[in-house]
Amino acid sequence: MLRKAVSPRSISLLVVSALLISLCLLPFNASAYSLDDVEWESSTSSTLYWGDTMVNGGDSDGYTIKAEDFTKDGYVHISLTKNNEIKDFSFIRVGQSFEYRDEADGQDIKISAKTVTLNVDEWTGNMEDPNAEIEIYRRGEPELEITIGTDKDEYDPKTMSSPQRISATFTVKNTGTSEGKNIKLSIEPNLLELTDGKLEYEIYSLEKGEVAEPITVKFKVPHLWEETEIEINAIVEAKDINNDFYETDESKTVTVEPKVELILTKSITKEIYMDETAHVLVSIRNSGIYSINSVTVKDSIIEGVELKDSITLEKNLNFEPGETKEVFSYSLKPLKEGTFTAPEATASFVASNGKEYTYESEMPDLIVNGPDIVITQIFDKTTLQPGQEVKVTVTARNEGNRDASTRVTSDQFPESATFISGDKNLDAVLGADQSSSYTYTLKMNELGIFKLSPATATFIDMEGFKGEKISNMPSITVDVPPGPEETSNPDTQSDSNTPSENTNINTDVHDQNDEEKVQPGFGSILVIATIAGVYLLRRRH
Template sequence: MSIKSIFFLFLVLLCLVPHVSAYSSDDIEWESVKTVTLHWGDSVTVDDYVITADDFNKDGYAYITIYKDNKYMTAGALKLSDNVIYRDTVDGDDIKVYASALSLKVDSWTGNLVDPTVKVQIYRRGLPDLEVGLEIEKDTYDPTRLSTPRYIEGNVTIENVGDAKASNVVLNVNTAGIALADGKLTQTTASLEKGESTKPLTFKLEIPLLWDEEDFKIVAQASAYDINNEKHTFNGTKTITIEPKSELVLTKSCTEEIYMDETAYVSLIIRNTGPYALTSVLLSDLQTDDLELKDNVQTEKTISLNAQETTTVLEYALKPIKPGKFTLPKATATFTVDGKEYTFKSDAPTIEINGPYIVLEKKVNVSSFNPGDNVRVTISVKNEGDRDANVKIEETVPAGTSFVSGVMTFDDVVNDKSTQSFSYILKLENEADMKLPATSAKFTDLEGYKGEKVSNMPQIALKVAESPDSTSQGQSGNHGSSTSSSSGTAQASSGTSEEVGQQPGFETWVLVLALISVMRFSRKDQN
C-alpha cells in the first residue's frame, strides 16, 4: 500500500472517530438555568458552583466571584449587560453570569451606596437532547387474519430538542430478533442543530409465525457527541404483540327462544384460521343440567382440520326441562404441539324457554296418629313458569281413611310466579303406618301447551301402643307414689295403725305374749 493511500485512510478514520478538541467560550451554546437578585455579600448556588456578589462601587460595577467546590475559579467586575465566564477545561461544566440589572443608589448625605443589588442571569453549557420517535404501524399482528399487513412497517425520526448541537448522531434499531424484510436498521447523521430533525429511517420486518402469543420490544437507540466530545445516548421503544400462527375459532349457536313443548337445536362450527393443518384435535361440548339431550349424540370427538378449513362438527337437539333463561356451556377444542397443549373455547349462547311450570306439594299436619285420629291434608299449587295455566285436580279418598270435611277438587287459573292451595280433613282408620298417594294435576295454558304433574307422597306413622305389663307397672308405680304420700300423712296423725292393719293375726300374737308375761310375774310373786 502506498504512502498516499495510508495517509488518505488515516484522514478518513480521523474524520469518523470522535476526538477531543479544544473550544472557546464563543463556541458554547448556553442554557439559562436561574435568574436571581443579589445584595452585597449574597451568594447563589448552581450545580457545583457558588456565585457571590462580593462588592459594588459608585462607578457602576458589581464584583462577581465564581467558586467551585469551595475553590476560587474566576471573578469579574460587571457593568450592566456584562458577563463573566468560567471555562471548565477539565469536565466541560462551563458557566456564565450575566448582569441584567444594577441598583446603585447613593446616599446624598454620606455619599455611600444604599443597599446595592445586581440582577444576574446564570447560564451553563447547553447539551444536546435527542427525542427518538419510533413508530410502528400496528400494536398487534395476527398472521391468521387477512386484514393483517404483510409486514411490520416502522420508521424512526430523531429531533434535537436540547440546547446545543449534537454531532456524529448514530441510530441503531434493535428488532428483538424479528427478521428485516426491507429497509435499514442503522443511520448516521453528521450533526443536528437545536430544533433540527433527521430524515425518517424506514424499515419492514417479517411477521414471525409462532404457536404462542408473544410480545416483542423494538428499541431505537441514538447516540451523539456534544461540543466537549461527551457521548449521550437516547432511546425510543415500542412493544408489539404477535398472535399465534394457528387459531381455532369455535362458533356455538342455539335456538334463541322456544316454548316448553318445543325443541332447541344446537350446532358447533370449527374453523382453522392458520396456514397449517392440524391433527388430533379433541372437541368437547359439555351439556347443561337445565336442558335434556334429545337423542343419544356423542358430544366429544377427535378430528383433523386442514389449513383454513371450516366444518360443522356437531348438531343435536335439546328438550326443555323448565322455563327460564339459560346459558349453555362453552365448547372446547384442544390439540398438542411439541408437548404443549393449546385450548380454544367457543362462545356461550343463551336460550330463553317460555311456558308454565307447575309444582305440587302435599303436606299433612301430623307426623303420627292413633286409629280414629283426624289429619289435615294441604295441597299447594305453584306456577314457577312465565305463563298462566289452568290447573285441575281431583283427589280421591285413600284406602284406610274416610272423608271428614274440606275440598278435594281444584280447578282454577294459577298465574305465573304465584301459588294457590286447598285442604281437606280425613279420618285415619288404619292400624299401620300410612303413605298417602300422590296428587295428580293436569294443566293447560293459552298456547295449548298441556301436561301433568304429580306431588310427593307424605307418610304418617302409627303411634306405638303400650304393652299391658308396662301399663300395670306404670299404674302401680303411680298409685304407690300417691299412697306413699298419703301414708306419710296418716302415720303423722295415727301412729302405726296403717301398718297393723296391713299384717293379719298380729292381735293374737300380742295376746299370747301378754298372757305369758302375766304368768311369769305371778310365779315370782309366789316365791
C-alpha cells in the first residue's frame, strides 16, 4: 500500500492555520486596555493601623483594603480583597503605589501610600501602633454636559420683525475625569420642522475638559392657533475605555405665539357729570396672518347707566389679515353718581381644529360726578288700631359727590288719615354723603291697608345741574285685634247661630275694610297724576 509523504513544513502550516482559526473564534474583547490607559480619579483617603481594614465602593464594585503588616524599613503590606477573594497585595512605601486591573468588570483601583508612621521604640526596637495614610484612586469616567441656546426665547409668526426661523446651537463638553469615546448627539425637535442641519451628529471623542465644536441647526417657526411652549430636546451618548455606556440629556423651551390674534379695544369717556353723556367705542383688529370668519362679537353696558341709542350689542363678522373694524359705537346716560367699571367686550370663533377661541377687551372705568339725592319714608310702626297715631320720618340723603341745595315736601296723605303735627318739608344743602330728616304725626281713622303718598324733592347744585326725586311709598295696616272670646274658645264661636251685637260689629268692620282697600289705590293714582302735572309745569318754566 502506497502512502503519500507529508513534509514537516506542511504540518507546521496546518498547525498555524488551526491556531489562527481558534483565535478568530474566541470572543473579541473590545474593552481591552492596559493600566497605562487608565485616567485615575481620587476617590478617598484613610489612615490604617496594623490590621485595620477599609471598604471602598459599593456592593458591585467594592474592595476591602487591609494593612496586613509593616516593616522597619518603612513599608506597609497592603492586601486587596473583592467578594471575599484576595485580588492583589503589595509592599509599598511613601510615594509608591500599586494598581489592580479588573479585566472582568473594569473596576480598576490604585492604592498609594501618602505617609507611613512606624513609631519604633528606641529601647526595645519594637513598632508601637504603626499606621499608614493611603489614598484610593478609581478609574475615571466621562461626564458630558449639553448647552442649548436659541437666538430668541419667543417667536411670533405674525410679526415681520420676529425671526421666522429658530436657530438652535448645541454645545457638548466633557466635564468628567476621563476621555469619552463614540459620542453621538441626537436632537428631538418635537413640533418643529428642520430646515437646516441634521438631527444626529457624531462627535467621536472628547478628552476630559474638552469642548466640542458648536453645532447649529435651524427650524421653521410653526403656525399654531394658540400660544405654545415647545421643547427642543438633546441626548448625548458616549462610551469609556471599558465600553461602559453613558447618556445625558438637556432641553430648551421656546414660546411660539399664535398665528392669529384678535385685539379688542374698548374705550369710554373717562369722566362725565350727571347731565352729560358717555360715549363708548369698540373696535377689533385681526393682527394675524390668516383670515377669520364667523367671529361673534358681544358687548354689554355698564352698571349705573342706561343705553341712549337703539343698538344691538351682538354682531357676526369676518376679518381679513391685518383688518380693523369699528364694531360698536353708542352713548350712555348716567343714572347715578359713582365710579363704574365697564364689562369687557368679547370676540369668539371656532378654528379649523374644532376649538373655540375667545378674546376680551380691557375693562375701562367711568367716573360720574354730581349729587344723587335719595328720599326715604318710614313709619315708626307697621300696624295700629283705628284712632291711634303713627310717626312718619322722611330722610333726604345725598349719595353723590357734589353738594346740592335740596327741598323736600310732603303734601299728600291718605284720605283716612289726619295730620296731627310736625314738619311737612325741609330745605337743606346736602354735601356728599350727608342727610337731613323731618318727622310728622298722622292719626289713622279707618280700618284697612294704606300706602303713604310719596314725598317729592327738587335739588340743584353749583354746576346748575338740577332734578326731581320721588320717595318710596310704605304701607301701614289699620286693624282691630281679635277679642278674648274669639281667641279663647273657637268651638263656641262656630256653634253659635244667633246673631249678636259683636257679630254685627264684625260685619260692619268687614264692609268698611273692603271699602278702604279700594280707596288707597285710587288715591295713589291721583298723587302720581298730580306730581306729573307739577313736573310738566316746572319743565315749561
